[in-house]
Amino acid sequence: xxxxxxxxxxxxxxxxxxxxxxxxxxxxxxxxxxxxxxxxxxxxxxxxxxxxxxxxxxxxxxxxxxxxxxxxxxxxxxxxxxxxxxxxxxxxxxxxxxxxxxxxxxxxxxxxxxxxxxxxxxxxxxxxxxxxxxxxxxxxxxxxxxxxxxxxxxxxxxxxxxxxxxxxxxxxxxxxxxxxxxxxxxxxxxxxxxxxxxxxxxxxxxxxxxxxxxxxxxxxxxxxxxxxxxxxxxxxxxxxxxxxxxxxxxxxxxxxxxxxxxxxxxxxxxxxxxxxxxxxxxxxxxxxxxxxxxxxxxxxxxxxxxxxxxxxxxxxxxxxxxxxxxxxxxxxxxxxxxxxxxxxxxxxxxxxxxxxxxxxxxxxxxxxxxxxxxxxxxxxxxxxxxxxxxxxxxxxxx
Amino acid sequence: xxxxxxxxxxxxxxxxxxxxxxxxxxxxxxxxxxxxxxxxxxxxxxxxxxxxxxxxxxxxxxxxxxxxxxxxxxxxxxxxxxxxxxxxxxxxxxxxxxxxxxxxxxxxxxxxxxxxxxxxxxxxxxxxxxxxxxxxxxxxxxxxxxxxxxxxxxxxxxxxxxxxxxxxxxxxxxxxxxxxxxxxxxxxxxxxxxxxxxxxxxxxxxxxxxxxxxxxxxxxxxxxxxxxxxxxxxxxxxxxxxxxxxxxxxxxxxxxxxxxxxxxxxxxxxxxxxxxxxxxxxxxxxxxxxxxxxxxxxxxxxxxxxxxxxxxxxxxxxxxxxxxxxxxxxxxxxxxxxxxxxxxxxxxxxxxxxxxxxxxxxxxxxxxxxxxxxxxxxxxxxxxxxxxxxxxxxxxxx
Numbered sequence: 053x054x055x056x057x058x059x060x061x062x063x064x065x066x067x068x069x070x071x072x073x074x075x076x077x078x079x080x081x082x083x084x085x086x087x088x089x090x091x092x093x094x095x096x097x098x099x100x101x102x103x104x105x106x107x108x109x110x111x112x113x114x115x116x117x118x119x120x121x122x123x124x125x126x127x128x129x130x131x132x133x134x135x136x137x138x139x140x141x142x143x144x145x146x147x148x149x150x151x152x153x154x155x156x157x158x159x160x161x162x163x164x165x166x167x168x169x170x171x172x173x174x175x176x177x178x179x180x181x182x183x184x185x186x187x188x189x190x191x192x193x194x195x196x197x198x199x200x201x202x203x204x205x206x207x208x209x210x211x212x213x214x215x216x217x218x219x220x221x222x223x224x225x226x227x228x229x230x231x232x233x234x235x236x237x238x239x240x241x242x243x244x245x246x247x248x249x250x251x252x253x254x255x256x257x258x259x260x261x262x263x264x265x266x267x268x269x270x271x272x273x274x275x276x277x278x279x280x281x282x283x284x285x286x287x288x289x290x291x292x293x294x295x296x297x298x299x300x301x302x303x304x305x306x307x308x309x310x311x312x313x314x315x316x317x318x319x320x321x322x323x324x325x326x327x328x329x330x331x332x333x334x335x336x337x338x339x340x341x342x343x344x345x346x347x348x349x350x351x352x353x354x355x356x357x358x359x360x361x362x363x364x365x366x367x368x369x370x371x372x373x374x375x376x377x378x379x380x381x382x383x384x385x386x387x388x389x390x391x392x393x394x395x396x397x398x399x400x401x402x403x404x405x406x407x408x409x410x411x412x413x414x415x416x417x418x419x420x421x422x423x424x425x426x427x428x429x430x431x432x433x434x435x436x437x438x439x440x441x442x443x444x445x446x447x448x449x450x
Numbered sequence: 451x452x453x454x455x456x457x458x459x460x461x462x463x464x465x466x467x468x469x470x471x472x473x474x475x476x477x478x479x480x481x482x483x484x485x486x487x488x489x490x491x492x493x494x495x496x497x498x499x500x501x502x503x504x505x506x507x508x509x510x511x512x513x514x515x516x517x518x519x520x521x522x523x524x525x526x527x528x529x530x531x532x533x534x535x536x537x538x539x540x541x542x543x544x545x546x547x548x549x550x551x552x553x554x555x556x557x558x559x560x561x562x563x564x565x566x567x568x569x570x571x572x573x574x575x576x577x578x579x580x581x582x583x584x585x586x587x588x589x590x591x592x593x594x595x596x597x598x599x600x601x602x603x604x605x606x607x608x609x610x611x612x613x614x615x616x617x618x619x620x621x622x623x624x625x626x627x628x629x630x631x632x633x634x635x636x637x638x639x640x641x642x643x644x645x646x647x648x649x650x651x652x653x654x655x656x657x658x659x660x661x662x663x664x665x666x667x668x669x670x671x672x673x674x675x676x677x678x679x680x681x682x683x684x685x686x687x688x689x690x691x692x693x694x695x696x697x698x699x700x701x702x703x704x705x706x707x708x709x710x711x712x713x714x715x716x717x718x719x720x721x722x723x724x725x726x727x728x729x730x731x732x733x734x735x736x737x738x739x740x741x742x743x744x745x746x747x748x749x750x751x752x753x754x755x756x757x758x759x760x761x762x763x764x765x766x767x768x769x770x771x772x773x774x775x776x777x778x779x780x781x782x783x784x785x786x787x788x789x790x791x792x793x794x795x796x797x798x799x800x801x802x803x804x805x806x807x808x809x810x811x812x813x814x815x816x817x818x819x820x821x822x823x824x825x826x827x828x829x830x831x832x833x834x835x836x837x838x839x840x841x842x843x844x845x846x847x848x
Contacts, residue, residue, distance in 0.1 A: 053673055053701070055701070056557055057559050059705045060705070065708075068514070068711055093508070094508070095508055096507060100509065101507075104502060104719065111494040111687045111689040111690050112489050113487070113688045114689055149712070159452070159454055161454045175713070177712075178709070183581075248451070291512055291717070292509050293716065304453065307458070308457070310460040313462065313466055314463065314577060316573075318691065319690065319720055322719055
């Protein structure tokens with residue numbers, strides 16, 4: 053039987069494809085520290101479950117844009133972030149994933165190009181393949197903490213088929229948080245080249261050292277902006293599958309609503325749970341959460357810095373750090389860590405960064421670490437990683 | 451700003467686009483019987499909520515194919531239907547909608563053709579537009595209860611770009627239930643023309659007068675079959691957004707899993723709720739439900755039969771009936787029923803069938819009725835419809 057070209061072109065998730073090796077390691081009795089996937093270990097706040105318990109007893113379709121109570125609650129939440137978004141400017145989606153699909157599909161046709169800052173959230177690639185779009189990368193570098201590339205770098209790749217720029221800020225996988233100047237740069241590029249901006253802001257709470265997230269919605273050219281949001285990380289509710297597609301461009305929203313209507317609605321129980329989270333959860337929750345993640349960031353930073361030959365900067369946000377490590381091929385190394393290495397019967401799984409690049413050969417020596425465990429475990433995991441790198445290179449040079 | 455051609459080509463949902471007129475009518479104090487949308491009025495069984503209450507307290511991502519407990523439970527459920535489907539042959543999806551998207555995207559590329567039996571579930575069209583596929587219709591007719599068209603009709607439209615045949619059985623919107631001979635005909639066409647069969651079987655429980663649903667999975671050429679399933683209707687849980695993509699073609703499943711991985715997982719709370727429904731709900735639930743829907747079907751059949759000039763057959767399954775009514779343009783008529791008509795301050799909203807056809811001019815005189823209210827309300831609604839048709843034609847011919 054034949055399969056579509058679009059699916060054959062899709063790569064396996066770089067976050068998930070090595071999982072069979074981790075499973076094999078566990079079968080052999082090894083403990084595996086999972087730093088490969090951004091799955092927080094924190095309990096989902098009880099307000100989520102309370103909201104679900106108060107949902108109606110007929111689990112009916114909701115409005116395709118989401119229940120109005122939830123759109124109202126998100127609108128109020130955004131105002132706290134100085135984002136002026138009315139309830140009718142929002143579509144509640146099935147996770148941030150669906151918001152990205154709606155955004156890409158609303159602005160681009162097959163063979164159109166989307167400029168992406170690489171390394172990028174790996175699943176952008178999957179969504180682009182599904183919709184037959186071409187991701188055109190502009191490359192950031194571990195040398196300067198994956199800061200935004202220059203305007204000239206963007207201009208080199210923009211063509212008359214380019215329809216949008218997509219990025220995440222704070223960044224998954226790099227941990228970079230863009231400054232006002234950097235976002236302004238993206239905005240100018242979009243205006244000068246008549247592009248949309250798809251700004252994935254699902255980590256907006258996760259900024260450290262007193263930094264504050266700046267949304268694209270704080271800028272002027274609002275018809276060009278689509279904000280992608282999700283509750284997955286900030287409420288440790290990845291499985292809820294609640295996201296948001298937000299735009300002040302009314303015609304764009306009307307167009308995207310056609311996709312929303314065709315899939316009927318996003319998960320209704322989780323919509324009620326999210327209303328309760330947004331309305332009833334105290335802001336101190338975030339303060340404590342960010343304090344905890346900053347401790348984790350610090351633990352990883354401290355331990356990674358001890359590894360000879362590693363290149364990275366202290367991450368500023370999200371809960372990831374990308375780093376170049378002194379190995380030839382990080383994917384081979386990660387596999388080897390699972391199949392051939394342990395320290396006191398423990399090992400570590402991280403994600404190879406190559407799959408987060410559109411450029412085929414890029415990121416070969418880089419990895420992504422998700423710091424989603426408590427600080428002591430993270431320290432231990434990084435120490436194991438260090439020993440692993442040493443032993444791996446010893447074997448390689450033998 | 452520019453929008454994609456794919457979204458500009460999408461039509462608004464024929465089920466939802468007239469809702470503003472219904473809202474206007476309600477503002478004026480009219481009662482509106484909603485027979486336009488397949489939203490059951492029954493309470494979702496308590497087992498669903500019990501399952502949710504037993505879910506883990508970290509609402510984490512699940513396996514991209516769904517939690518194994520749920521795949522196990524579906525596999526057992528399918529065995530009761532004589533469908534031999536193992537847990538690893540299933541992907542739990544976000545509603546049947548997502549299963550259809552995965553199916554289409556896995557087998558067809560832009561400009562490829564999918565043969566569809568029209569009138570069809572209207573959202574097939576939206577999914578096809580999103581993926582730049584062409585729906586090529588083969589037309590069924592109200593004269594014979596929308597029975598399956600002949601093999602010759604299919605052969606007329608199949609080209610070397612045709613990749614699959616898609617249909618729903620029992621049918622939304624027509625209420626037809628295909629016989630073994632009819633499904634065999636589809637199977638033969640698929641084999642002779644090297645096509646996939648995407649069989650949307652979400653209404654499998656809903657068959658009347660002792661008829662039994664026959665799944666495509668009961669036939670021989672299993673590599674060609676994709677079954678689309680959903681819990682929305684059978685458990686009155688439309689908002690749960692739990693569906694299934696099922697195939698015995700292992701390579702096809704592996705390919706479709708790439709789409710599943712890129713969107714991470716389907717709603718997890720609802721997955722736990724569904725495990726409980728599948729494991730704990732007594733089969734007598736279905737017996738009572740079908741008995742109730744058969745009463746509803748009978749009520750609609752009896753009252754519709756009293757309308758002069760109506761063309762339809764007694765529906766055999768699902769909870770819809772499509773019928774040709776004696777008006778020039780059913781969409782105009784439905785609008786008029788909401789804006790200009792009432793019987794004792796009550797009116798009815800049904801769906802215009804034209805939007806369920808790919809052929810532009812087809813179905814102009816047809817409507818779809820969803821019989822999702824209790825029998826007395828349905829009788830009343832049909833009586834209002836009859837009066838409406840009479841008055842509408844009186845005005846028109848004046």
